[in-house]
Amino acid sequence: MKYTSIVALVVCAIAAAPAALAQAAPYNPPKTSWGVPDITGSWSTASLTTMTRPIGASGLIIGEEEAAKLFNRNIYTRVAKEEAALSPAELLKDANPDRAYNRFWMDPGADLGKIDGKYRSSWIYEPANGQIPYIKPPKRPAGNIASEEEQYADLGSDNPEDRGLSERCLFSASTNGPVITNTMYNNNIQIVQSPEAVMILGEMSHEVRIISLTGRRNPASMPKWGGDSIGHYEGDTLVVETVNVMPRQNSFISDKGKVTERFTRNSDGQIIYQFTVEDPTKYTQTWKGEMPMNPSPGVYEYACHEGNYSMFNLLSGARAYEREGRKNGMRKAIFAGVAEVE
Numbered sequence: 403m404k405y406t407s408i409v410a411l412v413v414c415a416i417a418a419a420p421a422a423l424a425q426a427a428p429y430n431p432p433k434t435s436w437g438v439p440d441i442t443g444s445w446s447t448a449s450l451t452t453m454t455r456p457i458g459a460s461g462l463i464i465g466e467e468e469a470a471k472l473f474n475r476n477i478y479t480r481v482a483k484e485e486a487a488l489s490p491a492e493l494l495k496d497a498n499p500d501r502a503y504n505r506f507w508m509d510p511g512a513d514l515g516k517i518d519g520k521y522r523s524s525w526i527y528e529p530a531n532g533q534i535p536y537i538k539p540p541k542r543p544a545g546n547i548a549s550e551e552e553q554y555a556d557l558g559s560d561n562p563e564d565r566g567l568s569e570r571c572l573f574s575a576s577t578n579g580p581v582i583t584n585t586m587y588n589n590n591i592q593i594v595q596s597p598e599a600v601m602i603l604g605e606m607s608h609e610v611r612i613i614s615l616t617g618r619r620n621p622a623s624m625p626k627w628g629g630d631s632i633g634h635y636e637g638d639t640l641v642v643e644t645v646n647v648m649p650r651q652n653s654f655i656s657d658k659g660k661v662t663e664r665f666t667r668n669s670d671g672q673i674i675y676q677f678t679v680e681d682p683t684k685y686t687q688t689w690k691g692e693m694p695m696n697p698s699p700g701v702y703e704y705a706c707h708e709g710n711y712s713m714f715n716l717l718s719g720a721r722a723y724e725r726e727g728r729k730n731g732m733r734k735a736i737f738a739g740v741a742e743v744e
Contacts, residue, residue, distance in 0.1 A: 431638050431667040436597050439638045441667050446698035447582060447675075448511035448589040450476050453691070455524035455532025462527050469514050469521040478510045478586070509587040517674065517694055525583065525691040535686045559720030562713055566652075570713065571607065571706035573627055573651050578604025578611055580629055580644045580661035581654045581677045583693070590698045593665075600633055600640065608704045613642050622646060625657055640665040655681045671697055 432440040450473060460468060473479055482505045485493065493504060514521050524532035558564035567573040577589055579602075588606040595601075600613040613631040620630050629647035633640055642663040647653045655661055659681025666674045673695040680688045 429668055434595060438595070438635050439640065439667055440595070441593050441640060441665055441673055442595045444590060444592050444698040444700045445673060445695040446590050447577060447584040447693060447695055448509065449515035449584050449693070450478060450511050450513060451515035451522050451525065451584075451693070453525050453581075453583050454534060455526065459523035459532070462523060462530075462532060464521045464523050466521070468523075472523065473514060478505065478508060481505045481508075507587065509589065511584065511589070515694055517692065522693075525693045526689060527692065528690040529687065535689055537684060537686055559717055562717070565713070565716070567650065568607070569716075571710050573609065573648075574604075574607040577606040578602060578609040578628060579677075580631075580647070580663060581679060581691070582663070582675060588702075588704060590701045591695070592701045600642075603701060605701045605704060607706065620646070625649065627651055629653070629655075629661070638666060654679055656683050658683050 434440045434442070455462070456472060456475070459472065464472070485505050514523070515525075516522065526532045526534065529535055562570055577583070577585060577591060582591070582602075582604075585606065588604075590605040592603040593600065594603075598615050600615065602611045602613065603609070604611075609628060611628040611631055613633040615633050617632055617634075619632060620626065624630075625646050625648045627648045628651070629644035631642050631644040633642040635641070642665070644655075644661045644663070645659070647655055647657060647659075649657050659679070662678040662680075664674075664676040666676070668674050674692055675695050676690070676692040678688060678690045679685065
């Protein structure tokens, strides 16, 4: 009886082996006509997961219950709830100028990001604490703040050149890199491949990166917006090395640093984007991260210069403050006074 049972178990195991092996088989991505993995298309980085790990998160990979808590704590979620309870008249009644950036205009994503079906609390996985290992942390204004964009208030207001690049509709670097990340809106990118180059078009500021696959770089004396990128394929992964960024672009690296990016299509509906940041002038160590890129309906027009009346108004406001003997002070929180909480 025992012998019969053992034989039956062995037969069942052998019969089940092909199915198990089929499930474990790696994903085979579609190929271009010239034989490299096809990642051409429109993709989105929209997500409520952030580059760095929020205070109180237990670790990189979190469960459903903790993800729900982080979702409810998220500033975009809270502002949406706050404004949903207000009528259009009430939204204007408080005379908060930052209501012009109310939740209606934001498109950050509907949930935290997932990789392999598991929630991520941050994109950074190294260092293990999920934080950017700055040699000296960037200065932030005192008090309760909801966004690093408030640092713009510390800039001069004598000329347009005094202001930040994104305020002037020149360059953002947020959705097109290096490093590619996510933000409050315009999280779509378009990838186009050819045998000699890959183009990445970021929806934010309509920025374009051309990644050469020929191995040729520009002279080091010619820094570029978005950096100088060269790429090659390692199996089913596009590997991109970027150096020589324009110093003024406020990138994750200086003109002495390097970002290595890896684009791997892990399913029909997702690209895993990985990055390694090396810059001893800014960081105490190399840091790494990964994020999912999911299918997008396409890239929308970014009409920034066409309607950038805010630059004229900002400079005019500074002149009015001067006439009144006042200092151009800190703005209110961009999210209508709602500040981050632990």
